Amino acid sequence: MGDLKLMKGNEALAEAMIRAGCDAYFGYPITPQSEVLEYLARESEQRTGMLAFQAESEVAAINMIYGAAGCGRRVMTTSSSPGMSLMQEGLSYIASAELPCLLANVVRGGPGLGTIQPSQADYFQSVKGGGHGDYKLIVLAPSTVQEMVDFVKLGFELAEKYRNPAMILTDGAVGQMMEPVELFDQMPRRTVFPEWATTGKKPGQERRYITSLHIQSEKMEEINHRLQAKYKKMEENEVRYVEMNTEDADYIFTGFGLGARICMKAMQMARENGFKVGLVRPITLFPFPTKVYNDLGARVKGILDVEMNAGQMVEDVRLSVNGQTKVEFYGRMGGVIPSPEEIYEHFIKTFIEGGKK
Amino acid sequence: MSEKTFVDLESEIEGTVTRESICLEENLIYQKPIDTLIDTPMHYCPGCGHSTAHKIFMEVVAEMGLQEEIIGVAPVGCSVFAYHYMNVDMQEAAHGRACAVGTAIKRVMPEKYVFTYQGDGDLAAIGTAETVHAANRGENILVIFINNGIYGMTSGQMAPTSLAGMVTTTSPYGRDTSRQGYPLKISEMLAPLPGVAYVTRQSVHKPNNVKRAKKALQKALQYQKEKRGFCMVEIVSNCPSNMKMTPLQSNQFVEEKMIPFYPLGDIKTPEDK
Structure with a gap:
C-alpha cells in the first residue's frame, strides 16, 4: 500500500505527476488550477529532477509540450477552460504528429472569461476534437481526488501505448477539494527513449523528424486512416466506466466526474423512496462506453443525464441509446453545482409524475 | 593589371579541362556539405537565399562535428520543409512557435545543440511573443532568422519587416506606415535584453557576405557550447518570385534598399553583455 495523505485535488495531481516519473511540466497560471505549477515548482526538481516550467502563455506551453514530447520525454501540462482553448491548435498538431502527452483541464464556467467556479462545459471541446481536423484525445473524467492521482498514471500509460495525447477532464471543485488519497510509489524517470524521438541523429541511421505536414492529399488521407484505425482500437480496448445498482434498475442516472458523484447521492434518495434507480459513470469520455447505454436502453424505463453544462454528454448517451428509451437531461451552468435534491426532484417530475400523465 | 575575363579564362583552360578533371578533389571550387545536407532538389525558387543559408549552416554543423548533437526546429513558411534538406533530427513547429x-x-x-530556422512572418509577426520570451529567458539556443521583408509561401503579402512604401499584395499602394505600422527591427529590439548573448545581422546576397554569415553561424554555435545564452543570426535575404524580380534584381534590392534600413554587422556580442 502506498502513502496515505489528505490532499487537495490539484496538489494530488501534481504529486502524482512527480511519482509517475514525468520528465517535464510546462504550464501557465490560471484559476482554478494554479496550485499545480506552484506545487511542482516547490517539489519536482529537488525530488526527481523533473522540470517545472512557467511558460509565457498557454500557447507557448502546449508547443513546449510538443517539443519535449518529440524528444520522447514524459510530459504534462494543465490549464483551465480559457487556457485550454488557447492550447487547441497545438493539440491538433500533437495529435497529428502522434506525440504522447498528458493534459488536465480543470474546467471553469464559460463561455468567455466566464467564472472561476467549477463547470463541465468543455466536454464537447475535449471529446469531439477541439482543434482543427479529425483527431481524438483519450479523455478521462475523475470524480474524486483519488482518481486525479490514479488517472495521471493511467493517462501516461494510455498516451504512450497509443502515441496519442490524453486528457484528464476535471473541474474546479475536484481540483480544489481535499480528500484522503493513496499515492502510488515513486516510478523511475525513463533513461531510454522511443525510436521515433528526436534526440540527435544516430550514426548510420536515418535522421528523425516530427511533423504534421503532408502536402500530398493522398499521403494526408493515409495518415488520417492510420489515426482513425488507432481511435477504433481505443474504442475496442480502452472503454472504462462504473455501473452501480443497474441489475434491477428501472431508471438510470448518468453523468461524468463531479456530476456523477452528485447523482450517486440522488440515486440513494430515490432508492430510499422506493424507486429502483441505477447509475452509470463513464470514466473514459473518449472512447465512450456506448454499449452499456445501448444495453441498458433496451430494458430501463428512462435515463436521466446530469451535467454541469447545457447538455453535452447527453448527445452521446442519446446516440448510444438510439431511441430505445427516454433520455432526459438536467443541468446547471456557469459554475453552479446542482444539488442531489434538485436532481431527485427533476427525476420525480420528469419520469414519475410526467410518466403518469 | 586588368582582371581576366571569362573569355580569357575559357580559352586558357580549353583542352586542359575535361568532364572528369573538374570533379577532381584539387579542382573543386564548390561542394555541398556531404552528409549534413541531403542530396535532393530543393523546392526553393531559383536565386532564393534560403538554399544558401541552408548550405552554409549545414557546412558549419558538419565542420563542427555536431550532426549527432543538434536538433533543429523548422517554422511555417517557405522553409517549412527545412527538415527535408538538413540531415539532422528536426521538429516542425506550429506557425510562430519555434522558439x-x-x-x-x-x-x-x-547537453544537445538546438536551433530554430524561421522567416520574418513566423518570427516577427505571429511568433513575436515566443521569440521575445525565449530571448529574455536567455534560452541557450540559436535562432536563424531569415528576413526578406515579405511572406513567401503565401505569395507576397506584407510582412512586419516589409520596408516603408514597399508594394506587396496586401499593401498594393505601398506600405503606409501611418496605417500599417513601421518595419520591425527585431534584432535591435532583442539586443538590449540581458538574456541575449549574440545578435548579428548578415546577408547571403554576395560571396563575401556568405562567408561572413557562415562565420556568424559558427560563432553562435560556439557561444551555445559555452552556454552564453540566446543567440540570433538574422540573414537579410531576397524573394525574387514575390518581389517580381530576377534573382540578380532581387539581390540588388537587398543591397540598395534592405541593407540601408537593416544594416549588417554585430549588434551585440557576449563581450557587450
Missing part, C-alpha cells in the same frame, strides 16, 4: 518548441527541446536535453 517555444526549441526552448523545450533544450530544457529537456541541455
Whole structure:
C-alpha cells in the first residue's frame, strides 16, 4: 500500500505527476488550477529532477509540450477552460504528429472569461476534437481526488501505448477539494527513449523528424486512416466506466466526474423512496462506453443525464441509446453545482409524475 | 593589371579541362556539405537565399562535428520543409512557435545543440511573443532568422519587416506606415535584453557576405557550447518570385534598399553583455 495523505485535488495531481516519473511540466497560471505549477515548482526538481516550467502563455506551453514530447520525454501540462482553448491548435498538431502527452483541464464556467467556479462545459471541446481536423484525445473524467492521482498514471500509460495525447477532464471543485488519497510509489524517470524521438541523429541511421505536414492529399488521407484505425482500437480496448445498482434498475442516472458523484447521492434518495434507480459513470469520455447505454436502453424505463453544462454528454448517451428509451437531461451552468435534491426532484417530475400523465 | 575575363579564362583552360578533371578533389571550387545536407532538389525558387543559408549552416554543423548533437526546429513558411534538406533530427513547429518548441527541446536535453530556422512572418509577426520570451529567458539556443521583408509561401503579402512604401499584395499602394505600422527591427529590439548573448545581422546576397554569415553561424554555435545564452543570426535575404524580380534584381534590392534600413554587422556580442 502506498502513502496515505489528505490532499487537495490539484496538489494530488501534481504529486502524482512527480511519482509517475514525468520528465517535464510546462504550464501557465490560471484559476482554478494554479496550485499545480506552484506545487511542482516547490517539489519536482529537488525530488526527481523533473522540470517545472512557467511558460509565457498557454500557447507557448502546449508547443513546449510538443517539443519535449518529440524528444520522447514524459510530459504534462494543465490549464483551465480559457487556457485550454488557447492550447487547441497545438493539440491538433500533437495529435497529428502522434506525440504522447498528458493534459488536465480543470474546467471553469464559460463561455468567455466566464467564472472561476467549477463547470463541465468543455466536454464537447475535449471529446469531439477541439482543434482543427479529425483527431481524438483519450479523455478521462475523475470524480474524486483519488482518481486525479490514479488517472495521471493511467493517462501516461494510455498516451504512450497509443502515441496519442490524453486528457484528464476535471473541474474546479475536484481540483480544489481535499480528500484522503493513496499515492502510488515513486516510478523511475525513463533513461531510454522511443525510436521515433528526436534526440540527435544516430550514426548510420536515418535522421528523425516530427511533423504534421503532408502536402500530398493522398499521403494526408493515409495518415488520417492510420489515426482513425488507432481511435477504433481505443474504442475496442480502452472503454472504462462504473455501473452501480443497474441489475434491477428501472431508471438510470448518468453523468461524468463531479456530476456523477452528485447523482450517486440522488440515486440513494430515490432508492430510499422506493424507486429502483441505477447509475452509470463513464470514466473514459473518449472512447465512450456506448454499449452499456445501448444495453441498458433496451430494458430501463428512462435515463436521466446530469451535467454541469447545457447538455453535452447527453448527445452521446442519446446516440448510444438510439431511441430505445427516454433520455432526459438536467443541468446547471456557469459554475453552479446542482444539488442531489434538485436532481431527485427533476427525476420525480420528469419520469414519475410526467410518466403518469 | 586588368582582371581576366571569362573569355580569357575559357580559352586558357580549353583542352586542359575535361568532364572528369573538374570533379577532381584539387579542382573543386564548390561542394555541398556531404552528409549534413541531403542530396535532393530543393523546392526553393531559383536565386532564393534560403538554399544558401541552408548550405552554409549545414557546412558549419558538419565542420563542427555536431550532426549527432543538434536538433533543429523548422517554422511555417517557405522553409517549412527545412527538415527535408538538413540531415539532422528536426521538429516542425506550429506557425510562430519555434522558439517555444526549441526552448523545450533544450530544457529537456541541455547537453544537445538546438536551433530554430524561421522567416520574418513566423518570427516577427505571429511568433513575436515566443521569440521575445525565449530571448529574455536567455534560452541557450540559436535562432536563424531569415528576413526578406515579405511572406513567401503565401505569395507576397506584407510582412512586419516589409520596408516603408514597399508594394506587396496586401499593401498594393505601398506600405503606409501611418496605417500599417513601421518595419520591425527585431534584432535591435532583442539586443538590449540581458538574456541575449549574440545578435548579428548578415546577408547571403554576395560571396563575401556568405562567408561572413557562415562565420556568424559558427560563432553562435560556439557561444551555445559555452552556454552564453540566446543567440540570433538574422540573414537579410531576397524573394525574387514575390518581389517580381530576377534573382540578380532581387539581390540588388537587398543591397540598395534592405541593407540601408537593416544594416549588417554585430549588434551585440557576449563581450557587450
